[in-house]
Amino acid sequence: xxxxxxxxxxxxxxxxxxxxxxxxxxxxxxxxxxxxxxxxxxxxxxxxxxxxxxxxxxxxxxxxxxxxxxxxxxxxxxxxxxxxxxxxxxxxxxxxxxxxxxxxxxxxxxxxxxxxxxxxxxxxxxxxxxxxxxxxxxxxxxxxxxxxxxxxxxxxxxxxxxxxxxxxxxxxxxxxxxxxxxxxxxxxxxxxxxxxxxxxxxxxxxxxxxxxxxxxxxxxxxxxxxxxxxxxxxxxxxxxxxxxxxxxxxxxxxxxxxxxxxxxxxxxxxxxxxxxxxxx
Amino acid sequence: xxxxxxxxxxxxxxxxxxxxxxxxxxxxxxxxxxxxxxxxxxxxxxxxxxxxxxxxxxxxxxxxxxxxxxxxxxxxxxxxxxxxxxxxxxxxxxxxxxxxxxxxxxxxxxxxxxxxxxxxxxxxxxxxxxxxxxxxxxxxxxxxxxxxxxxxxxxxxxxxxxxxxxxxxxxxxxxxxxxxxxxxxxxxxxxxxxxxxxxxxxxxxxxxxxxxxxxxxxxxxxxxxxxxxxxxxxxxxxxxxxxxxxxxxxxxxxxxxxxxxxxxxxxxxxxxxxxxxxx
Numbered sequence: 001x002x003x004x005x006x007x008x009x010x011x012x013x014x015x016x017x018x019x020x021x022x023x024x025x026x027x028x029x030x031x032x033x034x035x036x037x038x039x040x041x042x043x044x045x046x047x048x049x050x051x052x053x054x055x056x057x058x059x060x061x062x063x064x065x066x067x068x069x070x071x072x073x074x075x076x077x078x079x080x081x082x083x084x085x086x087x088x089x090x091x092x093x094x095x096x097x098x099x100x101x102x103x104x105x106x107x108x109x110x111x112x113x114x115x116x117x118x119x120x121x122x123x124x125x126x127x128x129x130x131x132x133x134x135x136x137x138x139x140x141x142x143x144x145x146x147x148x149x150x151x152x153x154x155x156x157x158x159x160x161x162x163x164x165x166x167x168x169x170x171x172x173x174x175x176x177x178x179x180x181x182x183x184x185x186x187x188x189x190x191x192x193x194x195x196x197x198x199x200x201x202x203x204x205x206x207x208x209x210x211x212x213x214x215x216x217x218x219x220x221x222x223x224x225x226x227x228x229x230x231x232x233x234x235x236x237x238x239x240x241x242x243x244x245x246x247x248x249x250x251x252x253x254x255x256x257x258x259x260x261x262x263x264x265x266x267x268x269x270x271x272x273x274x275x276x277x278x279x280x
Numbered sequence: 281x282x283x284x285x286x287x288x289x290x291x292x293x294x295x296x297x298x299x300x301x302x303x304x305x306x307x308x309x310x311x312x313x314x315x316x317x318x319x320x321x322x323x324x325x326x327x328x329x330x331x332x333x334x335x336x337x338x339x340x341x342x343x344x345x346x347x348x349x350x351x352x353x354x355x356x357x358x359x360x361x362x363x364x365x366x367x368x369x370x371x372x373x374x375x376x377x378x379x380x381x382x383x384x385x386x387x388x389x390x391x392x393x394x395x396x397x398x399x400x401x402x403x404x405x406x407x408x409x410x411x412x413x414x415x416x417x418x419x420x421x422x423x424x425x426x427x428x429x430x431x432x433x434x435x436x437x438x439x440x441x442x443x444x445x446x447x448x449x450x451x452x453x454x455x456x457x458x459x460x461x462x463x464x465x466x467x468x469x470x471x472x473x474x475x476x477x478x479x480x481x482x483x484x485x486x487x488x489x490x491x492x493x494x495x496x497x498x499x500x501x502x503x504x505x506x507x508x509x510x511x512x513x514x515x516x517x518x519x520x521x522x523x524x525x526x527x528x529x530x531x532x533x534x535x536x537x538x539x540x541x542x543x544x545x546x547x548x549x550x551x552x553x554x555x556x557x558x559x
Contacts (some may be wrong), residue, residue: 002452032340034435045388058405103296106291110289127489129537134514136310139309227518240391254390256305
């Protein structure tokens with residue numbers, strides 16, 4: 001005989017069939033209701049972006065791509081700000097991932113106060129509210145005439161991307177066997193060889209993940225960027241922020257829909273294709 | 281120092297230098313300015329503590345942050361608990377619905393909520409169209425809108441944190457409880473909830489801290505009517521140029537966050553969560 005006791009103890013249950021039905025609806029319905037709440041803003045963007053009217057609304061007589069068309073016109077400012085964000089994010093990613101990889105490798109090989117102290121310092125941007133950093137860097141950049149310059153924005157983005165890259169690369173390193181170093185060194189490898197030829201090739205997945213995180217962090221960064229830019233360096237988030245604060249232009253829905261489409265494609269590829277091929 | 285260690289330390293230098301010069305220094309400067317601008321002394325703090333406007337902003341921040349944290353954690357637990365119980369194929373869909381908003385820009389989400397909640401927005405279109413209310417509801421540009429937007433921003437983080445914790449719990453404990461005659465409710469409250477305490481604690485800490493210093497969503501969805509600390513600081517810098525007030529309030533926010541982290545780290549559940557993640 002199998003063990004029915006594992007599944008339930010029916011005699012003890014006092015709930016009525018109705019009560020159980022209500023509980024079931026609650027247990028299944030509530031989570032999906034909340035998931036709907038999470039997904040609702042995503043769904044809404046699509047029809048609003050396709051509206052045939054001049055103002056923010058649902059389509060009335062038919063669907064229209066006019067607001068997407070307006071994105072592609074250089075004068076509307078959407079394309080230039082996309083280019084700006086792309087350039088800044090690309091440079092910030094390369095610099096922050098290189099510095100993060102070097103740091104993660106070095107700190108992994110060390111023990112003592114230096115790695116633990118610097119780790120807290122480097123991860124601080126994850127906890128410290130960005131508004132405080134915005135106040136400080138605004139003051140500093142004003143003093144050095146770095147407000148509204150590319151180097152000014154890129155340096156800030158590098159600093160903000162570092163913790164994500166370090167965490168991603170650190171997660172990759174955590175799976176590495178420390179004896180690898182001893183083996184390499186006892187075979188006579190010099191320190192640079194150990195780092196670049198032995199450890200580094202083993203953390204490429206972490207570096208790739210760190211690069212994705214860094215890029216998205218820079219591409220999306222708004223709080224600090226808002227303070228240190230004005231006209232000369234207008235990133236895409238800054239352009240969107242000004243757009244929302246000034247008016248509710250349907251072009252905003254169109255740009256949002258574009259960003260959404262990119263996110264959806266990347267995620268769909270990951271969740272439904274990559275995960276499936278990975279998991280048994 | 282051995283040559284190998286020297287190399288290792290050398291590798292850490294660029295990142296440490298970048299952060300020291302361009303992160304730690306500017307923040308240290310904020311702390312210094314709060315006691316030197318416009319004149320040395322604690323005048324800024326006296327002014328902050330005596331100000332009605334600041335008191336109101338701090339109260340708003342605390343109330344909104346507490347509501348956001350409570351609603352986010354409750355809702356996220358429901359979702360995370362359901363995720364663990366789902367069949368893998370269904371779970372993939374549900375996780376997808378959590379991850380999409382997670383990866384979408386905070387600005388895009390705020391914009392989308394404005395289109396949903398504003399006077400001529402979708403919700404009001406629906407409720408007035410169906411004749412449920414005569415006057416459109418005031419759902420955005422007030423505290424309700426800010427809290428909806430903030431809960432929506434925080435939920436994916438909290439769901440993923442709690443889900444990671446719940447998924448790691450040994451399910452045989454629940455089977456044992458059930459076979460010993462515990463009712464489903466008892467299993468939930470006496471087994472699931474205590475075992476997921478570390479996940480709940482970490483999620484609560486992060487959501488509360490993020491809420492305290494949140495700028496974008498309150499600014500866009502509050503539209504100047506629900507002003508939280510971050511927005512107040514930003515106005516002091518960009519409009520009224522009161523650096524003493526801005527840096528003083530920033531320092532107080534930093535101290536508040538530090539205090540919350542310090543208190544949280546004294547809880548065994550949180551220490552376990554963080555040490556568990558490290559090892």
